Amino acid sequence: MKAFIIDSYNGPLHAAEVPTPTLGPRDVYVKVMAASVNPLDTLVRGGEFKQLLKYSMPLTLGHDVAGVVTDIGSEVTDFAIGDEIYARPRDLRIGTFAEYIAIDHADVALKPTTLSFEEAAAIPLVALAAWQMLVDTAHITPGQKVLVHAGAGGLGSTVIQLAKHLGAHVATTAGTSSLALVKSLGADLVIDYRTTDFADELSGYDLAIDAVGGDNLMKTLTVLAPGGLALGVTGPPDAGFATQLGAPAPFKLVLSLLSRKVRAAAKKRGVRYSFFFMRSNGEQLRELAALYDTGHLRPVIDSTFAFEQTVEALAYVEAGKTKAGKVVITHQ
Known part of the structure; x- marks a missing residue:
């Protein structure tokens, strides 16, 4: 073939x-x-x-x-x-x-x-990731505040919709040409990253999802409420990732060192950081299919x-x- x-x-x-x-x-x-x-x-x-x-x-x-x-x-x-x-x-x-x-x-x-x-x-990949972030990991409930960066992307556009379905207040960053799209998906607050620094506008978020990494991730820690969680999609990976994949103990140490800077910054602010890597799951896809068929997600x-x-x-x-x-x- x-x-x-x-x-x-x-x-x-x-x-x-x-x-x-x-x-x-x-x-x-x-x-x-x-x-x-x-x-x-x-x-x-x-x-x-x-x-x-x-x-x-x-x-x-x-x-x-x-x-x-x-x-x-x-x-x-x-x-x-x-x-x-x-x-x-x-x-x-x-x-x-x-x-x-x-x-x-x-x-x-x-x-x-x-x-x-x-x-x-x-x-499949983005819907499973959104579900596992919002439902399995963060346990988002109505009224909580969720920030997702790059809201027009495949992952971001799905997170916005699912978070709104779960009753969350959703903020997102997007480029000028995508502002109307992310609003139509349900974002409550949209920040044009080309003109505005999100860290100057946001505070008290329970969950932040970052697919940008680097300085953007470090800045994201500053908008979390005490005990809030930042999930990094692009890294740095942490020991939990090695555990998820069943990797030997030495890899857990290596990944722990790679994420040491961001974890230390999170701890200093009284918030948490975790690397996120989605898992295959047919049962969750069945639940998600129902949400697409009823129009809650598109x-x-x-x-x-x-x-x-x-x-x-x-x-x-x-x-x-x-x-x-x-x-x-x-x-x-």
């Missing part, structure tokens, strides 16, 4: 003929109808997690998929041939930039019936590329050309 692979870390993405996936007893075999591009694809290609996630080369990239089940493993009882599904395959089993993929059934859910394959493919798509243009799609994201939402690769 045709897939888009890398032969080594930092190597170019290119088309290749690769063996069709092997169907395990717990797997569903999926004909890919659409996939989407995430910054995580760039990080994996660049070897950012190579000490913790031991991928074999050549590696097919791609973390999001929507498609049709064409076969099921001997132990699978919750899916049938012909089902329309969406998923974020678990780490070490990625590879949605391909014609077919085998996915553990626990990572899969029936796609929202109201959405096209292209729309559904834009959802996907935001920047642009679509044909499957044959997958290299161009990744380059588009890597070049920072995405203006709002996700970039989708379609097989239709």
Whole structure:
């Protein structure tokens, strides 16, 4: 089958003929109808997690998929041939930039019936991340205050909507051209980062989600209420990340050192910092599908590329050309 692979870390993405996936007893075999591009694809290609996630080369990239089940493993009882599904395959089993993929059934859910394959493919990673940040980690309740940076992005646009659904007051930062979009998604307070310093305008936030990193993350700590939590998406990673991936103890020490500066700054202010890395979860995708089908959430798509243009799609994201939402690769 045709897939888009890398032969080594930092190597170019290119088309290749690769063996069709092997169907395990717990797997569903999926004909890919659409996939989407995430910054995580760039990080994996660049070897950012190579000490913790031991991928074999050549590696097919791609973390999001929507498609049709064409076969099921001997132990699978919750899916049938012909089902329309969406998923974020678990780490070490990625590879949605391909014609077919085998996915553990626990990572899969029936796609929202109201959405096209292209729309559904834009959802899994960012929706799971938003759910796990807001519900599993921060336990957001009505009236709490949430700040999400880069509100027009794939993650930010999803966090805004879910946080509002949970009853939170939501602030976000965005560029001038995206202000109307993030307001339409439900943001209560929108700050144009090109003209205004968010740290001068905000205070008392219970949760802040930062996908920018660096100085922006350090400044984000200053707008949290006592005991508030900052979640970093781009880093620095901490010992909890190593624990999540089941890494050996030495890696926990290394990551603890990498995040020492921001954790010390957080402690000094009486707030908390944690690195966030989402987990695959088909059950949560089922709950999220219901929210999309009832209109509480909607996907935001920047642009679509044909499957044959997958290299161009990744380059588009890597070049920072995405203006709002996700970039989708379609097989239709």
